[in-house]
Amino acid sequence: MEFLVASAIGILTASGIYLTLRLRTFPVIIGIALLTYAVNVFLFASGRLTIGSPPVLRDGVTSYADPLPQALVLTAIVISFGMTAVIVMISLGSYLGSDDDHVDDPLDDAAATDAEDAQ
Amino acid sequence: MNHWIIAPIILPGILAPFIVLAARFHMPIQRVLSIGGVLAIMAISAGLAWQASDGTITLYQLGDWASPFGIGLVADRLSTVMVLLTSILAFFVLLFAIGSGWDEKGRHFHALYQFQLMGIIGAFLTGDLFNLFVFFEVLLIASYGLMIHSGGNERMRAGVQYVMFNLLGSTLFLFALGAIYAETGTLNMADLAQRVALIDPDATVGIRVAAVLLLLVFAIKAALVPLHFWLPSSYAEAPGPVAALFAIMTKVGAYCIIRVYTLVFPLNLEATANLHGTWLLPAALISLSVGMVGVLGAKKLDRLVAYSVIGSMGMVMVAVSKFTPDSIAAALYYMVHSTLAAGSLFLIVDLVSTSRKNLQLTPQPPIAGATMTAGLFFAAAIAMTGMPPLSGFLGKLMVLEAAFSTPYAVWSWSVVLISSFIAVVGFSRAGSMVFWKARSVEVDDETKTQSPATLSYVAVGGLLTMLVLLTVFAGPIYAYMADTSAQLFAPEAYISTVLETPGKLSPLQEGN
Numbered sequence: 001m002e003f004l005v006a007s008a009i010g011i012l013t014a015s016g017i018y019l020t021l022r023l024r025t026f027p028v029i030i031g032i033a034l035l036t037y038a039v040n041v042f043l044f045a046s047g048r049l050t051i052g053s054p055p056v057l058r059d060g061v062t063s064y065a066d067p068l069p070q071a072l073v074l075t076a077i078v079i080s081f082g083m084t085a086v087i088v089m090i091s092l093g094s095y096l097g098s099d100d101d102h103v104d105d106p107l108d109d110a111a112a113t114d115a116e117d118a119q
Numbered sequence: 120m121n122h123w124i125i126a127p128i129i130l131p132g133i134l135a136p137f138i139v140l141a142a143r144f145h146m147p148i149q150r151v152l153s154i155g156g157v158l159a160i161m162a163i164s165a166g167l168a169w170q171a172s173d174g175t176i177t178l179y180q181l182g183d184w185a186s187p188f189g190i191g192l193v194a195d196r197l198s199t200v201m202v203l204l205t206s207i208l209a210f211f212v213l214l215f216a217i218g219s220g221w222d223e224k225g226r227h228f229h230a231l232y233q234f235q236l237m238g239i240i241g242a243f244l245t246g247d248l249f250n251l252f253v254f255f256e257v258l259l260i261a262s263y264g265l266m267i268h269s270g271g272n273e274r275m276r277a278g279v280q281y282v283m284f285n286l287l288g289s290t291l292f293l294f295a296l297g298a299i300y301a302e303t304g305t306l307n308m309a310d311l312a313q314r315v316a317l318i319d320p321d322a323t324v325g326i327r328v329a330a331v332l333l334l335l336v337f338a339i340k341a342a343l344v345p346l347h348f349w350l351p352s353s354y355a356e357a358p359g360p361v362a363a364l365f366a367i368m369t370k371v372g373a374y375c376i377i378r379v380y381t382l383v384f385p386l387n388l389e390a391t392a393n394l395h396g397t398w399l400l401p402a403a404l405i406s407l408s409v410g411m412v413g414v415l416g417a418k419k420l421d422r423l424v425a426y427s428v429i430g431s432m433g434m435v436m437v438a439v440s441k442f443t444p445d446s447i448a449a450a451l452y453y454m455v456h457s458t459l460a461a462g463s464l465f466l467i468v469d470l471v472s473t474s475r476k477n478l479q480l481t482p483q484p485p486i487a488g489a490t491m492t493a494g495l496f497f498a499a500a501i502a503m504t505g506m507p508p509l510s511g512f513l514g515k516l517m518v519l520e521a522a523f524s525t526p527y528a529v530w531s532w533s534v535v536l537i538s539s540f541i542a543v544v545g546f547s548r549a550g551s552m553v554f555w556k557a558r559s560v561e562v563d564d565e566t567k568t569q570s571p572a573t574l575s576y577v578a579v580g581g582l583l584t585m586l587v588l589l590t591v592f593a594g595p596i597y598a599y600m601a602d603t604s605a606q607l608f609a610p611e612a613y614i615s616t617v618l619e620t621p622g623k624l625s626p627l628q629e630g631n
Contacts, residue, residue: 032287042297072297083286090282
């Protein structure tokens with residue numbers, strides 16, 4: 001199971017990093033989303049992997065799952081969900097405004113200046 | 120229990136929704152609430168700073184849960200100084216935003232402003248690493264809104280870059296937290312300090328990875344080269360007052376580095392001993408040079424100021440990376456100085472841009488109110504480049520003096536001195552281009568514009584007055600910073616205050 005979880009985190013992270021290095025906003029956002037999935041699984045695993053153990057105290061149970069990472073993951077999921085929504089909205093606004101969804105600055109600085117002058 | 124510690128976090132947290140819900144269509148009411156809120160925060164933080172000034176460390180346990188189970192807020196000298204600095208900067212920047220009318224150019228400026236303050240102040244006060252992450256997110260999500268305030272294509276593009284970079288930073292932060300939790304089983308800073316020291320020297324791989332990841336996260340916030348790429352365009356494209364408020368955000372990164380790497384991973388901890396000298400110092404020196412060369416190379420005034428922020432953060436980190444009591448004191452003094460100087464420079468850039476077609480460093484007709492603005496720019500540039508008589512000079516002297524007896528002193532001295540010279544050249548070139556060459560351009564009378572509002576000048580003047588006060592009272596302030604850094608280098612008091620204060624679930628009460 002350790003191998004399964006570890007490789008899942010690894011593959012998610014690798015594809016996330018690859019996608020965030022792309023030029024356009026859509027792949028970058030997907031990449032960030034994959035990275036947040038990876039980090040959520042990672043946080044979850046930071047409390048050690050256990051199967052079928054309860055997180056809260058119970059009579060007659062000797063092995064427990066660590067409840068704290070679950071709470072941390074919950075917070076992280078909520079925050080990353082909200083942040084993804086924000087980035088989607090801002091990128092959409094930027095794309096609709098400038099008709100261009102490149103992440104990087106335009107190559108030709110002079111062209112941008114001319115556009116400013118024309119306004 | 121003293122409840123005042125949480126007041127500067129709760130107050131903006133309540134004011135912001137109130138402004139959105141009750142006062143969204145009434146700009147004057149929003150302004151009054153916002154100013155009142157910032158003034159109240161300033162008063163409370165002054166009280167907290169006074170309380171902490173005799174060396175007391177106050178702990179606030181949320182829900183009365185004992186550490187490490189509950190989340191604690193800790194007010195010591197360093198935290199309260201930073202909170203006070205934030206509130207002072209926020210007050211003058213808010214005056215400017217109102218005076219220049221920036222707050223009317225988009226929606227919800229004041230509400231976002233309050234949320235931003237809540238996040239920054241929370242990050243300074245919290246004693247828990249995961250809570251620090253949460254407050255980072257609060258300040259970031261408010262800053263996303265402020266950054267793209269009043270829109271525009273250029274600003275939206277810069278906003279997208281800014282948000283993406285910071286989302287990656289947050290993800291990295293979570294990876295670091297996961298690694299730390301997996302190694303130690305706690306995220307409370309005081310508890311961590313104890314447990315990290317107990318880690319078996321043969322099994323430090325995990326904690327070393329975690330320490331480096333955490334350093335990377337804070338370096339992103341502090342805009343250390345090579346993690347600075349988000350800063351120039353986002354600060355340059357953000358509205359003037361927002362960029363001025365952002366001047367404190369890079370200091371949040373520096374604060375976290377100082378806090379975590381004196382408390383949790385101190386210099387004498389064997390596992391992470393080489394981290395500071397091997398990585399932090401070269402990165403700081405390179406940021407200092409890149410920042411100041413960027414000042415010289417910038418083609419636009421706003422980019423120039425953004426690069427000077429990178430340079431001054433480099434200066435702060437040069438001092439921080441030595442991790443001696445003297446150098447931390449110098450770094451704290453320089454941090455206060457650099458926040459005020461960068462804030463006033465961004466406001467001045469906004470004053471210039473109101474009646475200039477663009478901020479390119481080319482001769483253009485004189486701006487409205489040029490004499491006053493030029494004078495302010497002159498003073499702020501002197502402060503930023505570290506020339507006498509303002510506090511930048513004193514701060515730089517302290518940094519140099521603290522670096523004198525440390526290894527790599529030659530490197531620190533030469534980079535600091537040469538880069539300062541480059542910055543002086545860059546700022547004087549920009550100043551003469553914007554304010555003096557303007558006289559050589561033909562003026563057609565129709566393009567006359569209104570000069571900026573008096574309140575804007577009051578705000579910039581106020582920040583510069585703070586710089587003058589920082590210079591005049593440099594002795595007492597430096598002594599206070601030296602006390603602060605002495606407190607940081609004797610973390611036992613912090614640890615025992617946090618861990619031994621009784622509360623629910625604390626070991627002392629277990630028998631009941």
